[in-house]
Amino acid sequence: MNPEDYIGREQTFIKHTLLRAYLERLFMIIGRYEEKISYVDCFAGPWQEGRNDLQDTSIAISLNIMKKCQEGLSQLGKNVQFRALYIEKDKESFERLKSFLADRKENEVDAKPLHGEFHELRDDILKWCGAKDFTFFFVDPTGWREAVEIPTLRPLLQRHNSEFLITFMLDFLRRFHCQSELEEQMKEIFGEILDTSEMTPEQRETHFLRKYREHLKSAQLKTGESLLSAYSKILHPLKKRTMYDMVYLTRKPLGIVVFMEVLGKLEYVQKDSRAQAQQTQRVERTGQREFSLKSTNIEYDEENFKLSEVKDYWLSKLSCEPKQFGVKEFADMIEETDWFISDFQIAFKKLHDEGKVENIDAKNIERRKTLFVNYKANYNQGESLKKMK
Numbered sequence: 001m002n003p004e005d006y007i008g009r010e011q012t013f014i015k016h017t018l019l020r021a022y023l024e025r026l027f028m029i030i031g032r033y034e035e036k037i038s039y040v041d042c043f044a045g046p047w048q049e050g051r052n053d054l055q056d057t058s059i060a061i062s063l064n065i066m067k068k069c070q071e072g073l074s075q076l077g078k079n080v081q082f083r084a085l086y087i088e089k090d091k092e093s094f095e096r097l098k099s100f101l102a103d104r105k106e107n108e109v110d111a112k113p114l115h116g117e118f119h120e121l122r123d124d125i126l127k128w129c130g131a132k133d134f135t136f137f138f139v140d141p142t143g144w145r146e147a148v149e150i151p152t153l154r155p156l157l158q159r160h161n162s163e164f165l166i167t168f169m170l171d172f173l174r175r176f177h178c179q180s181e182l183e184e185q186m187k188e189i190f191g192e193i194l195d196t197s198e199m200t201p202e203q204r205e206t207h208f209l210r211k212y213r214e215h216l217k218s219a220q221l222k223t224g225e226s227l228l229s230a231y232s233k234i235l236h237p238l239k240k241r242t243m244y245d246m247v248y249l250t251r252k253p254l255g256i257v258v259f260m261e262v263l264g265k266l267e268y269v270q271k272d273s274r275a276q277a278q279q280t281q282r283v284e285r286t287g288q289r290e291f292s293l294k295s296t297n298i299e300y301d302e303e304n305f306k307l308s309e310v311k312d313y314w315l316s317k318l319s320c321e322p323k324q325f326g327v328k329e330f331a332d333m334i335e336e337t338d339w340f341i342s343d344f345q346i347a348f349k350k351l352h353d354e355g356k357v358e359n360i361d362a363k364n365i366e367r368r369k370t371l372f373v374n375y376k377a378n379y380n381q382g383e384s385l386k387k388m389k
């Protein structure tokens with residue numbers, strides 16, 4: 001993926017970077033124990049692409065990753081069969097999708113285009129998925145109607161062995177959520193009418209995301225593992241506000257942790273990409289050249305990181321009796337707070353330096369650079385932590 005292909009739509013570059021990075025981690029993990037993996041792009045496009053070869057679309061990105069992971073897994077002795085389904089309603093876009101898929105070489109991943117409206121095709125989609133195989137659903141519409149509301153997604157959410165990445169159009173919902181004629185639609189999204197009149201924009205976004213994710217999770221079947229969720233903000237390239245959020249749903253604690261590990265890295269990519277976009281805009285406005293930002297060091301985002309809050313949270317979780325903190329515990333903490341893994345790591349190290357906590361399993365914590373609590377140690381059971389008396 002080349003950032004130059006995304007000038008003027010840097011938010012799509014971030015979305016695609018997230019999709020590509022997460023899919024690669026996911027497929028390489030899932031492929032170790034699944035024989036078949038399916039991928040469904042429910043709103044495929046192509047849409048606003050900058051290249052004729054469609055390499056800057058989720059269609060090509062997902063296919064390239066599936067192929068790469070299939071080869072990577074095969075080197076590990078795992079023969080995994082990947083297949084993909086791409087749904088698109090627009091006639092002209094569908095024709096481009098169809099010919100793009102048809103023009104690929106013979107030994108590529110098995111991929112099928114499907115023409116029509118997503119919500120009308122839900123039964124066909126589920127039939128194509130079958131009941132058993134792991135399926136990743138990418139739900140990336142341009143709006144919310146008959147797309148991201150819970151009644152629309154319910155049949156998919158009730159399917160086991162599935163994960164979801166859903167584009168949540170915050171910008172639209174911010175504007176429309178209190179219009180009385182849209183009350184029914186808002187209830188379908190949030191489960192209730194939200195009163196956000198006293199909230200700051202930041203609080204409103206957090207509240208929307210909490211309610212939407214709770215409502216998504218309430219749609220699952222009562223049997224089997226529960227859905228867990230996390231989300232990523234996709235920021236406006238030039239303004240200090242979110243354009244949309246990517247909501248992630250899984251039934252695996254490891255999924256949440258891996259998604260957050262990817263987000264930790266994406267933060268830096270997003271900062272760099274926005275800094276470049278803002279620099280380009282300044283140069284266009286003033287006509288003055290600036291030095292490239294490529295070599296600029298990007299510092300940790302102190303602004304959004306409330307160290308004392310995270311430290312207090314750790315202290316509330318720990319006791320004088322040692323307790324293991326592994327993938328499951330980190331997934332729960334992430335779900336509860338929406339903080340980054342690095343937030344937890346930094347706060348734990350500060351508490352350690354202040355003599356307030358101890359990682360019993362870390363022989364020499366001073367030597368560690370970032371992983372002050374290794375949640376993947378001991379086969380994901382993690383390390384034993386305690387609060388000092």
Ligand SMILES: C[S@@+](CC[C@H](N)C(=O)[O-])C[C@H]1O[C@@H](n2cnc3c(N)ncnc32)[C@H](O)[C@@H]1O
Nearest residue numbers: 043044045047057058088089090117118140141
């Ligand atoms: C945001 S774009 C998808 C972009 C693509 N996922 C990517 O990242 O490259 C949404 C696409 O969904 C299509 N679309 C809109 N409503 C739809 C519907 N009800 N069913 C299926 N496709 C739809 C649009 O024509 C458009 O191509």
